[in-house]
Amino acid sequence: xxxxxxxxxxxxxxxxxxxxxxxxxxxxxxxxxxxxxxxxxxxxxxxxxxxxxxxxxxxxxxxxxxxxxxxxxxxxxxxxxxxxxxxxxxxxxxxxxxxxxxxxxxxxxxxxxxxxxxxxxxxxxxxxxxxxxxxxxxxxxxxxxxxxxxxxxxxxxxxxxxxxxxxxxxxxxxxxxxxxxxxxxxxxxxxxxxxxxxxxxxxxxxxxxxxxxxxxxxxxxxxxxxxxxxxxxxxxxxxxxxxxxxxxxxxxxxxxxxxxxxxxxxxxxxxxxxxxxxxxxxxxxxxxxxxxxxxxxxxxxxxxxxxxxxxxxxxxxxxxxxxxxxxxxxxxxxxxxxxxxxxxxxxxxxxxxxxxxxxxxxxxxxxxxxxxxxxxxxxxxxxxxxxxxxxxxxxxxxxxxxxxxxxxxxxxxxxxxxxxxxxxxxxxxxxxxxxxxxxxxxxxxxxxxxxxxxxxxxxxxxxxxxxxxxxxxxxxxxxxxxxxxxxxxxxxxxxxxxxxxxxxxxxxxxxxxxxxxxxxxxxxxxxxxxxxxxxxxxxxxxxxxxxxxxxxxxxxxxxxxxxxxxxxxxxxxxxxxxxxxxxxxxxxxxxxxxxxxxxxxxxxxxxxxxxxxxxxxxxxxxxxxxxxxxxxxxxxxxxxxxxxxxxxxxxxxxxxxxxxxxxxxxxxxxxxxxxxxxxxxxxxxxxxxxxxxxxxxxxxxxxxxxxxxxxxxxxxxxxxxxxxxxxxxxxxxxxxxxx
Numbered sequence: 150x151x152x153x154x155x156x157x158x159x160x161x162x163x164x165x166x167x168x169x170x171x172x173x174x175x176x177x178x179x180x181x182x183x184x185x186x187x188x189x190x191x192x193x194x195x196x197x198x199x200x201x202x203x204x205x206x207x208x209x210x211x212x213x214x215x216x217x218x219x220x221x222x223x224x225x226x227x228x229x230x231x232x233x234x235x236x237x238x239x240x241x242x243x244x245x246x247x248x249x250x251x252x253x254x255x256x257x258x259x260x261x262x263x264x265x266x267x268x269x270x271x272x273x274x275x276x277x278x279x280x281x282x283x284x285x286x287x288x289x290x291x292x293x294x295x296x297x298x299x300x301x302x303x304x305x306x307x308x309x310x311x312x313x314x315x316x317x318x319x320x321x322x323x324x325x326x327x328x329x330x331x332x333x334x335x336x337x338x339x340x341x342x343x344x345x346x347x348x349x350x351x352x353x354x355x356x357x358x359x360x361x362x363x364x365x366x367x368x369x370x371x372x373x374x375x376x377x378x379x380x381x382x383x384x385x386x387x388x389x390x391x392x393x394x395x396x397x398x399x400x401x402x403x404x405x406x407x408x409x410x411x412x413x414x415x416x417x418x419x420x421x422x423x424x425x426x427x428x429x430x431x432x433x434x435x436x437x438x439x440x441x442x443x444x445x446x447x448x449x450x451x452x453x454x455x456x457x458x459x460x461x462x463x464x465x466x467x468x469x470x471x472x473x474x475x476x477x478x479x480x481x482x483x484x485x486x487x488x489x490x491x492x493x494x495x496x497x498x499x500x501x502x503x504x505x506x507x508x509x510x511x512x513x514x515x516x517x518x519x520x521x522x523x524x525x526x527x528x529x530x531x532x533x534x535x536x537x538x539x540x541x542x543x544x545x546x547x548x549x550x551x552x553x554x555x556x557x558x559x560x561x562x563x564x565x566x567x568x569x570x571x572x573x574x575x576x577x578x579x580x581x582x583x584x585x586x587x588x589x590x591x592x593x594x595x596x597x598x599x600x601x602x603x604x605x606x607x608x609x610x611x612x613x614x615x616x617x618x619x620x621x622x623x624x625x626x627x628x629x630x631x632x633x634x635x636x637x638x639x640x641x642x643x644x645x646x647x648x649x650x651x652x653x654x655x656x657x658x659x660x661x662x663x664x665x666x667x668x669x670x671x672x673x674x675x676x677x678x679x680x681x682x683x684x685x686x687x688x689x690x691x692x693x694x695x696x697x698x699x700x701x702x703x704x705x706x707x708x709x710x711x712x713x714x715x716x717x718x719x720x721x722x723x724x725x726x727x728x729x730x731x732x733x734x735x736x737x738x739x740x741x742x743x744x745x746x747x748x749x750x751x752x753x754x755x756x757x758x759x760x761x762x763x764x765x766x767x768x769x770x771x772x773x774x775x776x777x778x779x780x781x782x783x784x785x786x787x788x789x790x791x792x793x794x795x796x797x798x799x800x801x802x803x804x805x806x807x808x809x810x811x812x813x814x815x816x817x818x819x820x821x822x823x824x825x826x827x828x829x830x831x832x833x834x835x836x837x838x839x840x841x842x843x844x845x846x847x848x849x850x851x852x853x854x855x856x857x858x859x860x861x862x863x864x865x866x867x868x869x870x871x872x873x874x875x876x877x878x879x880x881x882x883x884x885x886x887x888x
Contacts, residue, residue, distance in 0.1 A: 176621045177614055184613035188606055195605035204593035206339035210346040211585040212353075214241050214328045215578075238323060241580075242330065245321050245353055251312045253352045258345065261304070261311035265338045266345075319349065329584065339589040346587035354579045376563050383556040390549040409539050413532040420525040427518040461500045468493040625835035633829075633856050636836045637843060642683075642826060642855035643676035645669070645706060647862040656705055658735045659764070661712040668863075669709075676706075676826075676857060677713040683854050684824055691792060691802040693822040695815040697842040698808050701830040702859040704731045707805040715767040718800030721759075723770045723791075725818050726807045727779035730772030736762060744773025749787035755794055768799070784817045792821035809842035819851040826854055831861045 177184075214237075244250065260266045298306070320333045334346040472489045479486050627633060633641040646668055650656055657663070661670050684690055694710065696703040704726075711722040724732035727746055733739075738760055743753040748770075760769040776782055795802045804822055806815040819825055825846065829839055846853055 173618060176617055180614070180617035184610060184617060187613040187616075188609040191609035192602060192606045196602050199596055199598045199601050202596050202598075203337055205335050205337060205595040206342050206590045207333050207335040207594035208339060208342035208346050208587040208590055209331050209333040209585075210350050210583065210587035211329055211331050212350055212581045213584050214238060214330060214581050238328065238330075242321060242323055244356075245330065245332065245349070246316075246319075248312060248316070250349060250352055250356060251315050251319070252308070253356065254345065254349050255308055255311045255315060257348055257352060260315065260345075261307040263341070265341050266336060267307070267311060267314065315345070318345075332587075334587070335594060339591075343587040343589045347583075350581075350583055354581055357580050376560065379556060379560040379563060383553070383560050386549065386553040386556050390546075390553055393546060393549055409532065409536045413529070413536050416525060416529045416532050420522065420529055423518060423522045423525055427515070427522050457503050458500070461496065461503055465493070465496045465500060468496055624832070625837065626832040627829050627834070627836065627839065627856075627858060628832055630858070632836075633858065637829075637839060637856060639827070639843065639853060640855040642679040642857050643672060644831075644858040644861045645672050645676070645702070645709075647831075647860045655735065656702075658708060661709045662764070670713075673706075673709045673713045676710060677717075680710075680824060680826070680854060690800075690824060691796055691804065691822040692824045692826065693804045693806055693815065693819055694826055694828060695806045695842075696808050696828040696830075697810050697834050697838045699729070699811070701808070701828050701834060703808070703828040704735070704805050706826075706828050706857055706859060707803050708732065708735060711767050711801075711803040712765045714801040714803065715765050719768075719798075720766070720801040720803065721768045721770060721795050721799040722803040722805065723795065724772040725783065725788075725804050725814065727772050727776060727782065727814070728807055728812065730775065732769065732805055733771030736760065736769055736771075738769065738771045742771055742773070744771035745788075745791070746773040746776050746779070746782060748773070748791050749782045749785065750776075751787070755791070770795075780812065780814055780817060783814055788818070789821050809845055810838060813845070816845060816849045816851070819846065819849070824854045825851055827856045828859050829856050831858050833860070 255261055318335050320335070322331045322333070323329070324331065332346050332349055334342045334349070336342045336345070468489065472486075472493055475483075475485055475489055627636060630641040630644075633639055648656055648660060648666060648669055660666050661673055663670075680690070680692065692710070694703050694707040707722060711720050714720040722732060723745060724730045725745060726732075730744075733742065733744065742760070743758045745758075747753040748755055748758055753773075758770055758773065760771065762769055782788065792802070792804075802822075804818060806818050809815055827839075827843065827846075843853065
């Protein structure tokens with residue numbers, strides 16, 4: 150047998166499908182009439198429902214919210230309303246939608262007594278009736294006593310219901326980037342909708358004016374009461390400040406405090422200078438008391454840094470520099486050298502004298518510096534105490550003055566607001582005005598019957614097509630030649646149409662020769678032709694017929710294929726399904742008649758097991774005795790010899806085997822066959838099961854000639870479209886339908 154490349158075939162089986170627009174278009178075409186029927190039925194039901202709906206009328210009024218006030222004097226702070234805030238429009242939207250506005254509208258129009266507005270009381274709901282019935286049937290349950298309402302309670306209940314209905318009927322929208330609001334009211338009466346919309350606007354404006362008057366009165370009362378308290382606090386603060394100046398005998402405490410601050414700063418500067426001089430003298434003083442030599446004292450930094458010593462040191466350095474320059478030109482006895490040396494000696498003598506004078510006077514300077522430091526410290530402490538006293542007085546004065554200023558500012562502010570409120574008490578302006586009053590509409594706004602019916606038609610049509618695609622997508626069966634090629638990656642050898650017969654019975658074995666079933670016989674001949682063309686170079690053919698699972702019709706295909714080949718030459722059909730044999734039953738051969746298993750076991754000869762069917766010119770080899778180890782028998786040399794003998798004595802050998810999902814018998818038998826055809830029942834066996842069976846053949850290195858799609862119901866509305874090209878061009882489909 151010719152073996153295909155395994156990797157290539159397996160990759161073809163598991164290859165992902167691409168989106169095929171033509172495939173989906175075919176689905177829509179096949180289900181078109183069913184989708185149209187669904188759409189028409191659903192649209193008709195929707196149309197009946199829409200026609201019974203009560204028309205609703207919407208009337209709209211437009212108002213302008215005045216967020217920029219025209220008052221001459223600003224009193225927004227008094228009323229607590231800032232119309233310049235960004236959320237002002239949103240606030241007014243919520244006010245318009247509030248329950249307070251709805252309640253006032255209901256009261257103004259007496260809507261709770263209006264028969265056009267209030268829905269009729271249809272009695273208790275179905276759920277309430279069921280609850281009442283259950284309680285009556287079960288008296289042991291807690292029973293609620295009937296509540297008798299007073300006339301006032303009944304009216305209040307009607308009002309609450311009317312407010313709830315009105316809230317649902319009103320829709321308020323803000324126009325973007327404007328100060329406009331639209332108030333739309335929808336009821337069953339266009340005239341009533343316009344009246345309610347205009348009334349809501351009037352109620353809203355009047356409610357604002359009433360609230361404004363009420364806030365003005367409250368503000369005036371609050372300001373009047375507050376002024377009395379603020380006046381008393383201001384008088385007390387001024388009295389406390391006057392008593393402070395009288396008690397401390399101060400007039401300009403700020404100037405006195407500044408002088409004290411300057412004096413304290415001056416004393417601190419003098420103290421720092423005195424402490425620096427004291428430290429300088431203290432070091433030299435301590436060295437003299439320690440009996441240090443003159444040279445040691447002269448090397449002290451305090452001595453070296455003394456102004457007198459530094460001046461002499463500079464003169465000495467100049468003389469030494471001059472001596473160095475002259476020594477390079479003159480000898481030691483030259484008059485200039487003698488003169489410079491004498492000058493240098495005189496400077497050094499002066500330095501020694503100055504150092505001794507500094508040491509001798511250091512004790513006196515040290516005592517004077519220490520006394521001065523002590524005196525300045527005492528003066529600084531006195532100045533600090535005076536400054537602290539003055540600072541404390543200043544803080545007290547500032548606190549008292551601050552209290553006076555605050556009370557004065559509050560008093561002035563409240564007094565000004567009171568005057569503004571009094572003057573503007575009778576000058577109240579509304580924050581909104583009507584641009585377009587609501588008028589009774591001519592046409593109903595809801596429901597839009599045309600739109601609903603069109604939407605129902607579109608939605609139902611779309612849903613129908615969705616169901617069609619979903620049903621096709623969820624169907625894992627093989628339904629057409631495209632499915633065989635795309636899902637199974639196999640060629641389609643042919644299809645066998647479904648023939649009507651009694652349920653739970655096999656198809657009549659002679660259906661191939663029935664003149665009323667020409668469509669069936671032509672399908673079998675087409676399959677025979679496809680196999681002959683595939684194996685045109687082979688003189689003799691041994692054809693294996695198998696399927697994935699039982700009940701797919703592989704035995705029927707085997708028998709009728711044998712009948713078709715019997716018209717061309719000597720043909721033998723072998724029942725190699727040693728587990729559940731069925732070929733012998735089709736020809737009423739007794740189960741005890743020897744067959745395939747007997748030949749393999751050498752208990753009978755080949756000629757003893759053959760049964761001749763004269764009507765079809767086909768020889769039959771039944772399964773024979775059912776063995777306990779059928780796969781071992783088929784895998785042995787005996788079955789190979791049987792196949793060799795059959796090939797040598799027959800032109801065509803048809804082998805019916807067990808399904809691939811149940812056992813592996815067909816894999817063993819395939820080694821002795823020239824062709825393998827795989828029978829698939831249409832719209833039945835899942836794609837996964839079929840591919841699993843096909844892959845097993847590929848794994849064992851066997852080539853499949855193709856797939857036969859069996860039991861195809863051509864009477865379905867979409868079958869002719871899927872299988873067009875197999876029969877239509879010959880007119881068999883129409884003949885079958887006519888028959």
